[in-house]
Amino acid sequence: MSFISHLAQRTWTSVKMPFIKTNPDKKLFTPGPLSCSQSVKEAMLRDLGSRDEEFLNIIKLIRQKLVDIGEVPPEEFTTVLLQGCGTYAIEAVFQTSTPRCGGRVLILSNGAYGQRMKKICDISSIPCDIFEFPEDSAVEVAKVKEQLRKGDQYAVVAVVHCETSTGVINPIEELGQAVKHYQPQAAFFVDAMSSFGAVPIRIQNGHIDYLVSSANKCFQGVPGFSYIIARKSELLKCRGNSRSLSFDLVDQYEGLEGNGQFRFTPPTHTLVGFVQALQEFQEEGGVKGRARRYKQNCTVLQRGMEELGFSKLVSGDSGGYIITSYYYPDHPNFDFEEFYYRLSQLGQLIYPGKLSNANCFRIGNIGNLYPNDMKYLLKCIGKVLDGMGVPVPVPVPAPISLPMP
Numbered sequence: 001m002s003f004i005s006h007l008a009q010r011t012w013t014s015v016k017m018p019f020i021k022t023n024p025d026k027k028l029f030t031p032g033p034l035s036c037s038q039s040v041k042e043a044m045l046r047d048l049g050s051r052d053e054e055f056l057n058i059i060k061l062i063r064q065k066l067v068d069i070g071e072v073p074p075e076e077f078t079t080v081l082l083q084g085c086g087t088y089a090i091e092a093v094f095q096t097s098t099p100r101c102g103g104r105v106l107i108l109s110n111g112a113y114g115q116r117m118k119k120i121c122d123i124s125s126i127p128c129d130i131f132e133f134p135e136d137s138a139v140e141v142a143k144v145k146e147q148l149r150k151g152d153q154y155a156v157v158a159v160v161h162c163e164t165s166t167g168v169i170n171p172i173e174e175l176g177q178a179v180k181h182y183q184p185q186a187a188f189f190v191d192a193m194s195s196f197g198a199v200p201i202r203i204q205n206g207h208i209d210y211l212v213s214s215a216n217k218c219f220q221g222v223p224g225f226s227y228i229i230a231r232k233s234e235l236l237k238c239r240g241n242s243r244s245l246s247f248d249l250v251d252q253y254e255g256l257e258g259n260g261q262f263r264f265t266p267p268t269h270t271l272v273g274f275v276q277a278l279q280e281f282q283e284e285g286g287v288k289g290r291a292r293r294y295k296q297n298c299t300v301l302q303r304g305m306e307e308l309g310f311s312k313l314v315s316g317d318s319g320g321y322i323i324t325s326y327y328y329p330d331h332p333n334f335d336f337e338e339f340y341y342r343l344s345q346l347g348q349l350i351y352p353g354k355l356s357n358a359n360c361f362r363i364g365n366i367g368n369l370y371p372n373d374m375k376y377l378l379k380c381i382g383k384v385l386d387g388m389g390v391p392v393p394v395p396v397p398a399p400i401s402l403p404m405p
């Protein structure tokens, strides 16, 4: 037996495969991946060819539907679908929208996803400035206006709508208006990953040129593709900008418009599942209906956590209703890893914090979750605290003011 076939045989015989199907699903109170309905998962039990007429009609339908949900005129806007998670779409927008010569980006940031935009630009050698705000409050329009008035001329100004690292919602419409007033040459780019479909966004009122989200966020599809709602006149100015083939949105757009296909292998199952997810979104009453349920989830969660004594990171209106960050209780028996593990054993998955300067964890209420799921999670949290010997109401840490990251 050759060395290679010996290795291959060892690998095949020594790796035990887990019985994935027999493990029950846990409830995902996270920013993603999110829980999906059984019917979305079942819709994916199809094998479709990427050039088949049925599949091409699915692509067309999804592209049209997303423009429709965005309430923008199809003559002026288009949806570009792209393989991969949300970060891929963000990278594609920067690659495509920033001219190779002399193009500069301004990022308005108040959290980890704003910071990630900066990292994307830095790694791609796209010249970029970042204007930072504290993580527990919204980007301030007045300060942005001042910066735009006196700062460099930018090709792109970018901001995150719901900073999922904290839950803070940024005032994108006012920011977009400021961008077009002070820097009309700049394209306005909004990362609406965790908000589009559940938080109303007036794309035209906010002068948004590129809006990005992904399949597995508020539409409750499964991960596998992201999408960009783009103003055609802006997009078509960008031919030849991209330093990357895969992330070239003009090329991807022209492929989709030309023969109706993705340029490279599409995530067929995810796209079929997304059609079912859109159907369920529509049955729930569109953006209004989804917002209603997520708000109910959030109210149940926040009331219950307050009764348990937990303190929110973001106070006032900036918090939104997508995800909530809570300070760790101030008690020697509280250890986040143990808290997480014990909740996971009860089938409840929460999420660690993503803050530079404070100890927090996060609980999301988006995805296929309902008020009763939130109530059950709260019950489990009470039980876990009891098991850890952390008294309820939990001792609250002294308030801190967050510096710039």
Ligand SMILES: Cc1ncc(COP(=O)(O)O)c(C=O)c1O
Pocket: 031, 032, 085, 086, 087, 088, 113, 160, 161, 162, 163, 164, 165, 191, 192, 193, 194, 214
């Ligand atoms: C606001 C925001 N931007 C970007 C991302 C990154 O998306 P992905 O993890 O799909 O790449 C996320 C993920 O939760 C997000 O919430």
